[in-house]
Each structure stands twice: as structure tokens, then as C-alpha cells.
Amino acid sequence: MTSVTGFSIGIVGAGLSGLVAAEQLASSGHRVLVTERGSSPGGRLATRRIGAAFVDHGAQFFTVRSDRFRTDVDAWIEAGVVDEWCQGFDKVDGFPRYRADGGMSALARHLAERAVRAGATVATKVRTTAVIRGAVDWTLTHDHWVREPDEVDAVLLTAPMPESLALLAAGGVKPADPALADITYHRCLALLATVDPAATFTLPEAGATQQPADPAFSFIADNHRKGISPVPALTFHTAHALSAELWDASDKDVTARLVPSAAAAVGLEPSDFVDVQLKKWRFTGPVIPWPDRYAVAAGQPRPVLLAGDAFGGPKVEGAFLSGVAAATAITEFLTESPR
Ligand SMILES: Cc1cc2nc3c(=O)[nH]c(=O)nc-3n(C[C@H](O)[C@H](O)[C@H](O)COP(=O)(O)OP(=O)(O)OC[C@H]3O[C@@H](n4cnc5c(N)ncnc54)[C@H](O)[C@@H]3O)c2cc1C
Structure with a gap:
């Protein structure tokens, strides 16, 4: 041919x-x-700038399976x-997760x-x-x-x-x-927050946690420890069911509902968040x-x-x-x- x-x-x-x-x-x-x-x-x-921070709010990392x-x-x-970002978030499994330099x-x-x-x-x-x-x-x-x-x-x-x-x-x-x-596609709510520099918060070694079974947040990352932001800035991705439940609520109501549990998930108070933004992803990934x-x-x-x-x-x-x-x-x- x-x-x-x-x-x-x-x-x-x-x-x-x-x-x-x-x-x-x-x-x-x-x-x-x-x-x-x-x-x-x-x-x-997708990477968003919030003040001095850079925040990945769509895909967080990727893996490689095919030649x-x-x-x-x-x-x-x-x-x-x-x-390479790390080889596992909550435990090291030897399988590389990649990040992009600058987001x-x-x-x-x-x-x-x-x-x-x-x-x-x-x-x-x-x-x-x-x-x-x-x-x-x-x-x-x-x-x-x-x-x-x-x-x-x-x-x-x-x-x-x-x-x-x-x-x-x-x-x-x-x-x-x-x-x-x-x-059809799963939905996701991405809560993004910069943090008071005087506050300290807890995340595993790589600066992120991946909890597919958690009813609130499936993924939480500090974009500073990830290496893409000069200052601490957190990304919280809601679990599929919670995303669907809150989808039709206003951004203000969703943010008010998520902030207390997001702060608590990393050992912070809501008042430690400085600038909070919300991104609604209608199409996160295919269901099948x-x-x-x-x-x-x-x-x-x-x-x-x-x-x-x-x-x-x-x-x-x-x-x-x-x-x-x-x-x-x-x-x-x-x-x-x-x-
Ligand atoms: C919150 C979230 C977290 C994720 N986490 C991960 C992860 O950690 N690891 C991973 O591997 N993947 C993750 N993903 C999935 C990954 O981001 C996607 O699978 C991948 O980026 C999809 O690429 P795509 O080219 O198929 O589609 P898209 O990136 O959606 O590209 C489609 C483009 O078409 C444009 N477009 C649509 N309609 C029109 C129009 N009418 N005219 C012109 N332009 C149009 C859109 O603006 C968009 O830029 C995540 C996704 C989301 C949303």
C-alpha cells in the first residue's frame, strides 16, 4: 500500500x-x-495558578504500562x-508514578x-x-x-x-x-487550597495520598512537595459517589461542605486555608x-x-x-x- x-x-x-x-x-x-x-x-x-502557587487540578500523575x-x-x-514523582503514595510498591515539571x-x-x-x-x-x-x-x-x-x-x-x-x-x-x-463518565470535584505558611499538615512521604475506597477524598496532594509549586497548595479530589451527590449544588455550598473535612483530612483547621477554589470536572474518566x-x-x-x-x-x-x-x-x- x-x-x-x-x-x-x-x-x-x-x-x-x-x-x-x-x-x-x-x-x-x-x-x-x-x-x-x-x-x-x-x-x-490542567495546572492552575493561585497566587504564588501552582496546582494540578486534573490529572495528578501517570503510570506507564505499554512499550x-x-x-x-x-x-x-x-x-x-x-x-518520576515516587513509587507509590501510601506505600512504596516499586511502580513509578510520573509528574510533569511545572505541572x-x-x-x-x-x-x-x-x-x-x-x-x-x-x-x-x-x-x-x-x-x-x-x-x-x-x-x-x-x-x-x-x-x-x-x-x-x-x-x-x-x-x-x-x-x-x-x-x-x-x-x-x-x-x-x-x-x-x-x-458515560465519572465526575469529580477538585477543591484547591493554599495554606497558611505557619500551619503544618500531614501527608505521606511523597506528599500525596491515594485512597480509592475513602468516601470523601480519593486523592490528596501537596503541589509543593510534588515539586511543582514554590509554596504549599493542596489538591483534594472527591470520591465518585460524593462528586455525584454534590454535583448540582452551588460552588459556594460545595466549598462550604468540603472545606471542614478536607482540612481535617490533613490535620489542619479550615482557617488554615488561605485561598480556596473549586473546579467541577464533568468528565473525569470513562465508567466503562x-x-x-x-x-x-x-x-x-x-x-x-x-x-x-x-x-x-x-x-x-x-x-x-x-x-x-x-x-x-x-x-x-x-x-x-x-x-
Ligand atoms: C480530576 C481528574 C483527575 C485525573 N487524574 C488522573 C491521574 O491521576 N492519572 C491519569 O493517568 N489520568 C488522570 N485523569 C484522566 C486524564 O486526565 C485523562 O484521561 C486525559 O487527560 C484525557 O485526555 P483526552 O485527550 O482524551 O481528553 P481531554 O483532555 O478532555 O481533551 C479534550 C479537549 O477537547 C476540547 N474540546 C471539547 N469540545 C471542544 C469543542 N467543541 N471545540 C474545541 N475544543 C473542544 C477540550 O477543551 C479539551 O481540551 C484525571 C482526570 C481528571 C479530570
Whole structure:
């Protein structure tokens, strides 16, 4: 099979999966446009500044299980972008957990720079609104005051599934497999707090605790001991059931409800928290991932693919592998339907 280049490909979402796919496709000689509604790339790789503090409030760390992910993680380590945080939080199990130097959004910036160096365009603050079928190609519409519609040969949608399906529905495209609509996500409330420098608090050696069975907080980290913040700043992630229970309450009520138990969990008083912020994550990770690394929403004559951490395996590694697999599949589709 002869490989073809020079197709135009629209990728919606500059999270991990979209950025990895963008670099791969641009490196193969395709024209790649990534639209990202946020003001910076990263999606759930997210770091927030609170005063002097830097706080990871989405993904906290990642692990490596596959050889394919290992290859790129080794390159990220070599580039000084990520390093090993620890080998277990509450007890050492010998299995490395990785952090990004400067926070998870720094990893996203690195990947966006690599995609741009390979020739891709990463357009932030552009919300794509619909995917519309043309005679052979596809039209992506965006918030109309920001960007004119783009005509592309192939599309990769990497937003969480309900959002990607909404883009298809807005363009009148029915996905090939209706079961895609059954993909649901856990929610998470992230309580973020800077701490009075005079106060001392308790966390295990690595500066974090992971308690999947705890009814209140599944993960608590001090971003200072993690090495990404010059001052102490805590991230508290609520357990799935508590996140669902509090989801519809106002930010003020959620914060008031969480602060006393958050402070107590690390041996502090609520008054030791200086600046407290809340981030609600509607799509944390899939409840049950789709069995394959990507899905074909529409295959003829040119493809629209769906990818992201809902496909083939969750979390950072799952999103990475899905982006790689989807980019490879798009190239194969285009090779089979040259102009
Ligand atoms: C609270 C929390 C904790 C987590 N903890 C961990 C952890 O410790 N370890 C781990 O491995 N994983 C963790 N994860 C999961 C991990 O962050 C994700 O699996 C991974 O980052 C998902 O990447 P993605 O590319 O699939 O999706 P995303 O990062 O969600 O990227 C999708 C992008 O699409 C953009 N977008 C959506 N709609 C549009 C549109 N219409 N137009 C333009 N852009 C659009 C979004 O803004 C977003 O940037 C956590 C996630 C959360 C939320």
C-alpha cells in the first residue's frame, strides 16, 4: 500500500490524545488543524495558578504500562518535561508514578510545541460547533465570530464522548454505532487550597495520598512537595459517589461542605486555608471504556474518527494510545481513498 500525504485533517480538542495525533499526522505530511476551545492546550492535563502557587487540578500523575507509551515517556524524561514523582503514595510498591515539571499543563505545552514544529496549527479559543458532511470531505464550523468554517478531508474528534456526539448531531451526522452514546463518565470535584505558611499538615512521604475506597477524598496532594509549586497548595479530589451527590449544588455550598473535612483530612483547621477554589470536572474518566482504541463515526468516503481516554483504556496512557491509534487509522483510511 502506497502512503499518501497532503490531506487536510481537522482535530477537535488539544488534550493529550488530540496533540499526540496532531504531531503524528503532521509529521506524515498532512495539513493538520487542531481547534481547542480553551485558552491553552491540555484539557484534563490542567495546572492552575493561585497566587504564588501552582496546582494540578486534573490529572495528578501517570503510570506507564505499554512499550509504545514507554518510548515517548522516555523522550519526555530526556527533554526534562517529566520525571518520576515516587513509587507509590501510601506505600512504596516499586511502580513509578510520573509528574510533569511545572505541572501537567507544561506537558501539554510541550506536546503542542512539538505538533506545531511538525507543521500543525493549534488554534486555541476556537470552539468547534458542528461537523457537516460534504460531497467527499467535511466542514467544521466554529464559533462564527472567531473563525470561518474549515473544509477538511478527515476529522478526529477527541472531546469527551457526549461533546463529540453533540458536534456530529449538530451537523446531522449519525454515528455508525449508536452504542457510543452509552459511554458515560465519572465526575469529580477538585477543591484547591493554599495554606497558611505557619500551619503544618500531614501527608505521606511523597506528599500525596491515594485512597480509592475513602468516601470523601480519593486523592490528596501537596503541589509543593510534588515539586511543582514554590509554596504549599493542596489538591483534594472527591470520591465518585460524593462528586455525584454534590454535583448540582452551588460552588459556594460545595466549598462550604468540603472545606471542614478536607482540612481535617490533613490535620489542619479550615482557617488554615488561605485561598480556596473549586473546579467541577464533568468528565473525569470513562465508567466503562470502549473496547477499541478509536471508533469510526463515519467512514465513507473519508473518515470521521472518535478518540480519547474513553477508547481502549482510560487515563493519561489510554488517551495517549488512543491518539496514536486514531492517527494511524486516519492515514490508512486516506491511503485507501486517495484523490
Ligand atoms: C480530576 C481528574 C483527575 C485525573 N487524574 C488522573 C491521574 O491521576 N492519572 C491519569 O493517568 N489520568 C488522570 N485523569 C484522566 C486524564 O486526565 C485523562 O484521561 C486525559 O487527560 C484525557 O485526555 P483526552 O485527550 O482524551 O481528553 P481531554 O483532555 O478532555 O481533551 C479534550 C479537549 O477537547 C476540547 N474540546 C471539547 N469540545 C471542544 C469543542 N467543541 N471545540 C474545541 N475544543 C473542544 C477540550 O477543551 C479539551 O481540551 C484525571 C482526570 C481528571 C479530570
